[in-house]
Amino acid sequence: MEVATAPAIPRGQPLSAAAAMKQPSRLGDKAFEWLTLAMALTVVLLIILIGWQLWNGSQLAVKKFGFHFLTTSTWDPVAEEFGALPFIYGTLVSSLIALLIAVPLGIATAAYLTELAPLWIRQPLISLIEMLAAIPSVILGLWGIFVMIPWLRDYPFPWLQRFFGWTPFFSGSIYGPCMLAGGIIIAVMILPIITSVSREILRSVPDLQREAAYGLGATRWEATRIAVLSYAKKGLFGAVILGLGRALGETMAVTMVIGNTPQIALSLFQPGYTLASVLANEFTEATTEMYLQSLFAIGLVLFGITILVNLLAQLLLRTIAVKSGTRAVQ
Amino acid sequence: MKCPKFAHQILATALLAGISVTASAQMMITGAGATFPYPIYSKWFDEYAKVDPSVRFNYQSIGSGGGQKQIMAQTVDFGASDGPMSDENLGKAPGKILHIPTVAGAVVLTYNLPGNPSLRLDGDTIAGIFLGQIKKWNDPKLAALNPGVTLPDKDIVVVHRSDGSGTTYIFTDYLSKVSGEWKQKAGTNTSVNWPTGIGGKGNEGVSGQVKQTPGAIGYVELIYAIQNKMPFAEVKNSAGEFVKPTIDSVTAAIATANIPDDFRFSMTNAPGKDSYPIAGATWLLVYEQQKDAAKGKKLVEFLKWAAKDGEKMAKDLDYAPLPETVQERVLKRIDEIKM
Numbered sequence: 001m002e003v004a005t006a007p008a009i010p011r012g013q014p015l016s017a018a019a020a021m022k023q024p025s026r027l028g029d030k031a032f033e034w035l036t037l038a039m040a041l042t043v044v045l046l047i048i049l050i051g052w053q054l055w056n057g058s059q060l061a062v063k064k065f066g067f068h069f070l071t072t073s074t075w076d077p078v079a080e081e082f083g084a085l086p087f088i089y090g091t092l093v094s095s096l097i098a099l100l101i102a103v104p105l106g107i108a109t110a111a112y113l114t115e116l117a118p119l120w121i122r123q124p125l126i127s128l129i130e131m132l133a134a135i136p137s138v139i140l141g142l143w144g145i146f147v148m149i150p151w152l153r154d155y156p157f158p159w160l161q162r163f164f165g166w167t168p169f170f171s172g173s174i175y176g177p178c179m180l181a182g183g184i185i186i187a188v189m190i191l192p193i194i195t196s197v198s199r200e201i202l203r204s205v206p207d208l209q210r211e212a213a214y215g216l217g218a219t220r221w222e223a224t225r226i227a228v229l230s231y232a233k234k235g236l237f238g239a240v241i242l243g244l245g246r247a248l249g250e251t252m253a254v255t256m257v258i259g260n261t262p263q264i265a266l267s268l269f270q271p272g273y274t275l276a277s278v279l280a281n282e283f284t285e286a287t288t289e290m291y292l293q294s295l296f297a298i299g300l301v302l303f304g305i306t307i308l309v310n311l312l313a314q315l316l317l318r319t320i321a322v323k324s325g326t327r328a329v330q
Numbered sequence: 331m332k333c334p335k336f337a338h339q340i341l342a343t344a345l346l347a348g349i350s351v352t353a354s355a356q357m358m359i360t361g362a363g364a365t366f367p368y369p370i371y372s373k374w375f376d377e378y379a380k381v382d383p384s385v386r387f388n389y390q391s392i393g394s395g396g397g398q399k400q401i402m403a404q405t406v407d408f409g410a411s412d413g414p415m416s417d418e419n420l421g422k423a424p425g426k427i428l429h430i431p432t433v434a435g436a437v438v439l440t441y442n443l444p445g446n447p448s449l450r451l452d453g454d455t456i457a458g459i460f461l462g463q464i465k466k467w468n469d470p471k472l473a474a475l476n477p478g479v480t481l482p483d484k485d486i487v488v489v490h491r492s493d494g495s496g497t498t499y500i501f502t503d504y505l506s507k508v509s510g511e512w513k514q515k516a517g518t519n520t521s522v523n524w525p526t527g528i529g530g531k532g533n534e535g536v537s538g539q540v541k542q543t544p545g546a547i548g549y550v551e552l553i554y555a556i557q558n559k560m561p562f563a564e565v566k567n568s569a570g571e572f573v574k575p576t577i578d579s580v581t582a583a584i585a586t587a588n589i590p591d592d593f594r595f596s597m598t599n600a601p602g603k604d605s606y607p608i609a610g611a612t613w614l615l616v617y618e619q620q621k622d623a624a625k626g627k628k629l630v631e632f633l634k635w636a637a638k639d640g641e642k643m644a645k646d647l648d649y650a651p652l653p654e655t656v657q658e659r660v661l662k663r664i665d666e667i668k669m
Contacts, residue, residue: 074523075523076522076523077494077519077520077521077522077523078516078517078518078519078522078523079517079523141531142534142538145530145535145538145539145542146538146542149542150542153542153543173485175487175528175543176539176542176543177528177530177539255492255531255535256530256531256535259528259529260492260528260529260530260531261524261527261528261529271528271529273529277492280493280531281492281493281494281521281529281531282493282494282521283395283494284392284393284395284396284493284494285393285394285395285396285493285494285495285496285520285521286395286494286520287394287395287398287399287413287415287416287419287520288416288418288419
């Protein structure tokens, strides 16, 4: 794609004297500025309101359990003892598994689509991947129960156990619904977004980059690796973060395959539980105040984790930017 | 210009039409709550529209917890719940809330064994399995209850509901009655701290996992098991008889259950040799003092119709109707609603 080659005007700076002489009405500009500012602030306000609501709604639980809410593992609605640790663990581990699967797959697909695939195959493949994003969560969940889990349980899981059973991650009995199954279903769900965003980013890499690499005698693989992927590193990282954001909040499909057992087990064949799942499962039938407020507290924790992960990602992104910057200087 | 005149005409017609719509507008009675009785309630609302076309019902099956919350907040005209309200919640409500039992259902134990033989279980073994103490299908306790059935040397995989539900309430209420250990370790609630097993979301989640996992056992609503042709166990009741879960054995259980005047009863482990022990009723929740007299009158008429004519439709939809003795008591209670 050609980028428009209009002479660049430094943003936010006054125009040249000639333009200033004409004195066009700035009212429209001002109005537009305020309007967009208001829109941007609405988003911020919405986030603050959500946080405030969650905080307000969980005061009873926060006061009763305090910090222990994050560090204890009992979830007992009868005795009204609540701790969020297994859910936090489950959310992080299942998202991590999903990223481990979806990131290489997504970026490789994007690289194939932009760099290697013959033109006639590109559009059908892109449509197919986008279709994957359109499948409703609950349908994926049912597919998970009736197709994916039986298959995983009979073929890949025993195989994994045979070769990696000596590690704690693949030991113990295989039931079917488990942390690994949950991670895999999330991977399926975040694959389209990672692929689409990565594809856009790779497409925006200037052809000059590729031409330069080929000019130096690079092979296709070398050109893709050095000139394209490396160049687009920052953008690709952004794609991963978008995927992670979705992974943390995925609910329905995960709930249907993860086994919903609040425990912390190293083995990925053991059932787990996520923050979003326990909310989906128990919110409608929570009748006592403490129970309901503890579920609100779970929401607050999920909210906090999402913000924290995003902040960490931003930080990491900045470090990467700085590093690649210094390399360019060398 | 001619346009405005034309516009006036349109406006006038629209206004007239609006007036005529409001004149024949139906009264809307809103309710919210339990999902278990939703199929029969919507059938009732449908049929009742023929009896009294002047009322319409809007029922949201948002779950029993939601139903209790909404009736307490007075955002609906009636609530619905699969479990009776607690004293604490009743105390918080701005007025006296009446429990009107409508129909009952059973919870059955379904399993996945080679050939799916018909099984017999008792309270002791069910509690043992769900406590994680009976771990193998060929456990001597299970073998003793099922002479002549070859039970495999296989791990029992326990599947329970992961979402809060009235089904879980009935099941854990039963376990708490037959096992002191269960009562102490897990207790009775719409969701509990399960000692073992994996959680499936909804009846379809549990049945899906049971069907897909060899050696699994789980609990689902009788209706669901019948409609999906799943095997289910006979359970020994408190009279020592093994009873198959059927609509009749559930109605028998209501008949022998001890029902207090406020109708907040539990019918699990009911006495009587024909009673299936794992069953529960579902209730409509209404204020004794209705705020809106016209609406209250219509609601009472509907409740009476449901208790008399509505009950007859229960069996066709695989719900257990209330026995006549209980129906009479319910009708008397409906008469106490004040406008």
